[in-house]
Amino acid sequence: MFFTAPPRLQIRTPSPTTIEFTVTTSLPPSLPLFILRPLLSTLRLLSLTTLTLLLLTRLFPPSESPPLPLLSFLTPVLALLSSLPIIPQALALPFYQFYPTLLLATYVSLYRVSTQESLLVMKQLGVQTSTTAGTLWGQGRKTRFIPTANVRDVVLLEGFWGWQVRYYVAVVVEGEGKLVVVFPTLLPRRETCEIVWRGARKCL
Known part of the structure; x- marks a missing residue:
């Protein structure tokens, strides 16, 4: 996918007792990427603004007065938006087509292009796992901290993933029946997991 690369490992040591392992699919820093990222952010902003105005135009047609005085300033904006050629066609869609299409377009505009997962190991404190994926909000970042007292071990295992055998790192937590992958x-890949x-074991 554009703006993504095969998972690569980044290692950071903020202090002698702390180490962070990050696996990311984002592209390495480069001049073209430095230029394209602001462009992508601008396109996201324009897309979300257009979708929001499109929804408001559907809810409050320019021929009608907004039910709230605070929305009165939107009347000329909505009237201008309605004058664009493609907008009347979109507004003419039945509600069962309009709203699912609007939701899908909003999701695509908010979709996070790359995925980033990390393991932060802090000696005598614990480990923290985090996953950044999903959309820019909602499923943005999932983090879990496990105190050292609850960490029984950090293990390297292999298992079936579809038709492939994949290696993975997991944390064995005291009192829990499931491993924390x-x-x-x-x-x-196996080399990264090793x-x-x-x-992680050395730091713990």
């Missing part, structure tokens, strides 16, 4: 979405596993 460190990179559950990306499932990086580096993370050795580094």
Whole structure:
């Protein structure tokens, strides 16, 4: 997919007792990427603004007065939007086509292009796993902190994923029947898993 790359490992050591392993599908820093990212953000903003105004035009046609005085300033904006050629066609769609299409377009505008997952190991404190995926809001970031007292071990295992055998790093938590998989979405290669596993055990 555009703006993404195969999962790659980044290692950061903020202090002698802390190490962070990050697996990301984002592209490495480069001049073209530096230029294209603001363009992508601008397109997102324009898309979301157009979708919002489109929804308001559907709810409050320019021929009608907005039910709330605070929305009166939108009347000329909605009238201008209605003058665009494609807008009347979109507004003429039945509600069972208009709203699902609007929701889908909004989701695409908010979709997070790359995925990033990390494991932060803090000696004598604990480990923290995090996943950044989904959309720019909603499923944005999932984080879990596990105190050292509850960490029984950090293990390197292999299992079936579809028709493939994949290696993965997991945290064994005291009192829990399920393992906490460190990179559950990306499932990086064996070499990456081995580096993370050795580094995490060494820091703990």
